[in-house]
Amino acid sequence: MPGSAPAARPRRLEYLPVALFASVMGLSGLSVAWRLAAGRYGAPDWIAHGLAGAAVLAFVAISAAYLVKLFAASDAVRAEFAHPVAGNLFGTVLISLLLLPIVIAPVALRVAQAMWIVGAIGMLGFAWLMIDRWMSDRQQVAHATPAWMVPVVGLLDVPLALPGLELPPMHGLMVACLAIGLFFAVPLFTMVFARLLFEAPLSDALQPTLLILVAPFAVGFSTYVATVGSVDLFAQALYALTLFVLTVLLGRLRLLGRCCPFRTSWWAVSFPLAAAAAAAIRFATTMPGLIADVVALALLALASLVIAGLAGRTLLGIARGELRTLSS
Numbered sequence: 001m002p003g004s005a006p007a008a009r010p011r012r013l014e015y016l017p018v019a020l021f022a023s024v025m026g027l028s029g030l031s032v033a034w035r036l037a038a039g040r041y042g043a044p045d046w047i048a049h050g051l052a053g054a055a056v057l058a059f060v061a062i063s064a065a066y067l068v069k070l071f072a073a074s075d076a077v078r079a080e081f082a083h084p085v086a087g088n089l090f091g092t093v094l095i096s097l098l099l100l101p102i103v104i105a106p107v108a109l110r111v112a113q114a115m116w117i118v119g120a121i122g123m124l125g126f127a128w129l130m131i132d133r134w135m136s137d138r139q140q141v142a143h144a145t146p147a148w149m150v151p152v153v154g155l156l157d158v159p160l161a162l163p164g165l166e167l168p169p170m171h172g173l174m175v176a177c178l179a180i181g182l183f184f185a186v187p188l189f190t191m192v193f194a195r196l197l198f199e200a201p202l203s204d205a206l207q208p209t210l211l212i213l214v215a216p217f218a219v220g221f222s223t224y225v226a227t228v229g230s231v232d233l234f235a236q237a238l239y240a241l242t243l244f245v246l247t248v249l250l251g252r253l254r255l256l257g258r259c260c261p262f263r264t265s266w267w268a269v270s271f272p273l274a275a276a277a278a279a280a281i282r283f284a285t286t287m288p289g290l291i292a293d294v295v296a297l298a299l300l301a302l303a304s305l306v307i308a309g310l311a312g313r314t315l316l317g318i319a320r321g322e323l324r325t326l327s328s
Contacts, residue, residue: 013065014073015324017264018080020062021092023314026270026307027055028099033278033300035103040285041297052103054311059096084143085206088130091150094123095271098154101161113165120158120173127151131184144195145202146212146268148188153212156181156219159226174227178220185216204261210252211269217242218275222282231286239283243295246276253306262313264326270310273303 031051037043070077080086097119101112130151159174192213196202202210221238225231231239253269280296317326 013069013323014076015327016062016065016069017086017089017327018066019086019089019092020264020267020327021059021096022089022267022271023310024055024059024062024096025092025099026267026274026310027051027058028096028103029271029274029278030303030307031055031103032099033274033281033303036278036281036285037296037300040281041293048103055100055103059100063093084139085145085147087133088147088150091123091126091130091154094119094126095150095154095157098123098157098161101165105161105164109166112161113167116161116165116167123151123154123158124177127155127180141195141199144191145206146192146209147206148192149185149212149216152181152184152188153215153219156185156216156223159223160219163226171227174223178223178227181216181223182220185220189213189216205263205265207252208256208263208266209268210249211272214242214246214249214272215275217245218272218279221279222275225282225286231283236283236287239279242276242279246272246299262317262326264314267310267314270303270307273299273306277303 028051031048034043034048034051035045038045038048081090097115101116101119104115105112134148155177158177159170162170162174217238221235221242224235224238228235256266256269277296277299280292280299284292284296314326317323
């Protein structure tokens with residue numbers, strides 16, 4: 001019937017997860033990594049530009065679709081925000097607003113500035129809200145998943161774009177976000193690690209989120225270097241933690257295809273890998289050496305291959321009308 005198609009679309013978008021904004025984070029982070037690779041290794045600029053364009057398109061498309069969900073299925077949005085795990089993933093929207101300015105500032109500075117201001121204010125408010133929620137309500141150990149790290153990682157992302165935005169100096173804000181982010185990363189990492197040790201394993205859909213545990217150290221390294229201006233001993237320690245945690249978790253990434261059918265939650269691996277690649281290239285640029293360069297190039301290749309695979313599989317699933325299945 002002619003009137004059935006418009007009604008079916010909002011129902012389909014009801015299953016659109018806010019976590020899909022992680023794809024914007026991954027594409028933006030990979031664009032930053034390739035831009036750094038262009039400066040360090042002479043990689044073609046068009047790769048970083050193409051990834052930046054893909055990140056912008058993904059952000060516009062997902063934002064438009066989620067706005068449809070907001071108006072057509074507001075109850076589903078409220079339930080998602082109230083969920084003790086999924087609610088943390090609303091931070092991916094704000095982190096996208098903090099990362100996109102890095103890649104669009106060279107071509108649209110005013111837009112980048114406006115996005116960053118909205119993202120920074122929103123991220124500070126969101127982090128406060130989530131921490132207040134954790135402290136106000138009794139939490140269940142089973143809900144202590146890597147998704148809890150998202151508000152913390154979001155605060156660490158606040159300073160990253162500032163050096164290229166031509167805004168008034170905000171060193172105090174950079175230090176505050178770095179301090180709060182790293183301070184809360186330690187107990188949250190400990191709680192999630194304890195949950196993994198003593199409770200039932202994460203569900204198949206949440207297995208990819210384990211890579212989020214890399215993000216506080218990888219992003220923390222880049223943010224610390226941007227704030228302090230050098231790679232000192234503490235920065236080296238953050239980078240060493242990044243590599244150690246990543247190598248522990250890479251085995252999980254290798255087994256994903258066997259234990260877990262593809263879901264949009266797989267995008268959770270994209271930004272941590274991109275952030276680790278960017279951190280490695282920054283480290284190799286500041287402290288050059290054969291091993292540093294090999295690690296940086298290997299992580300860049302890994303992040304690029306994984307994100308290309310995620311993008312291809314997601315687009316194929318959308319074309320097949322599998323959004324509900326991929327979001328479950």
